[in-house]
Amino acid sequence: xxxxxxxxxxxxxxxxxxxxxxxxxxxxxxxxxxxxxxxxxxxxxxxxxxxxxxxxxxxxxxxxxxxxxxxxxxxxxxxxxxxxxxxxxxxxxxxxxxxxxxxxxxxxxxxxxxxxxxxxxxxxxxxxxxxxxxxxxxxxxxxxxxxxxxxxxxxxxxxxxxxxxxxxxxxxxxxxxxxxxxxxxxxxxxxxxxxxxxxxxxxxxxxx
Numbered sequence: 714x715x716x717x718x719x720x721x722x723x724x725x726x727x728x729x730x731x732x733x734x735x736x737x738x739x740x741x742x743x744x745x746x747x748x749x750x751x752x753x754x755x756x757x758x759x760x761x762x763x764x765x766x767x768x769x770x771x772x773x774x775x776x777x778x779x780x781x782x783x784x785x786x787x788x789x790x791x792x793x794x795x796x797x798x799x800x801x802x803x804x805x806x807x808x809x810x811x812x813x814x815x816x817x818x819x820x821x822x823x824x825x826x827x828x829x830x831x832x833x834x835x836x837x838x839x840x841x842x843x844x845x846x847x848x849x850x851x852x853x854x855x856x857x858x859x860x861x862x863x864x865x866x867x868x869x870x871x872x873x874x875x876x877x878x879x880x881x882x883x884x885x886x887x888x889x890x891x892x893x894x895x896x897x898x899x900x901x902x903x904x905x906x907x908x909x910x911x912x913x914x915x916x917x918x919x920x921x
Contacts, residue, residue, distance in 0.1 A: 809840050812854035812890035815912055816841055820850065823921065832880065837872045841888055842880070848921065849881055852888030852908075860897040862889055863907055886921055 809831070817829040825845060832842035832851075841852035851873070853866050866887055873880050888908040889898065894916050902909045908919035 808856050808890070808892055809854045811912060812841055812852070815910065816850065816852065816888060816890060817843070819910065819915070819919075823919070825921075834873075834877060836876060837869050839869055839873075841890065844880070844882055847882050848884045848886065850886045850888055851881075852890060854890040856891070857893040857895070858889055858891035858898050859895045860901040862891075862898065863887075863901055863905065866907070884921065886919060888919070891916075 813829045813831075817827070820827060820829070820843070825848060827843040827845035827848075827850070829841055829843040829850065832839040839851055840854040841850060843850045851866070851870055853862050853869075855862055866889065870881075870885070870887065886908060887906075888910070889902065890910055891898065892911055894909050894911065899909060899916055901907070902917040906920045907917065909915070909917040
């Protein structure tokens with residue numbers, strides 16, 4: 714009998730409440746059951762939080778791995794950009810040196826002996842410069858040139874007139890040396906009397 718009574722207390726909720734009510738403990742049991750249910754829900758919520766936290770850590774790990782790959786790509790891109798910049802710098806230096814040699818040679822063919830060199834002043838730099846007697850040559854060198862180079866050249870000439878007029882002469886020959894002169898440059902140079910040439914010869918004849 715005792716064993717059956719204990720089993721009923723353990724397994725039968727209504728019987729347990731009936732006995733508790735008889736003993737005056739029914740309210741206490743109800744509260745304890747409610748607390749137990751709350752604790753169970755808390756544990757369920759805690760488990761969900763742990764699961765969400767695990768997912769977040771997985772996502773953070775994936776983001777860090779992706780960030781690492783992106784940094785590797787950025788470093789590789791920087792290396793390529795630096796290589797391109799060095800190549801462009803070398804090409805620019807090469808074309809400027811080539812321009813000075815070709816311009817000096819062509820001027821000599823036209824009967825003008827003058828040393829062509831870069832002109833470097835605090836506020837202006839010119840790729841091609843030379844002067845003799847009443848003639849001076851001022852110009853720019855480019856690998857590929859459009860008509861905008863004439864705007865740049867005109868601005869530099871105006872600066873020279875203001876800050877170093879002694880560098881200029883009564884006869885001013887503007888020149889653009891371009892390995893690849895674009896059509897708009899050629900058309901404008903013909904209109905404005907700008908000498909355009911490349912290694913193989915004149916593109917627009919000089920007016921001297």
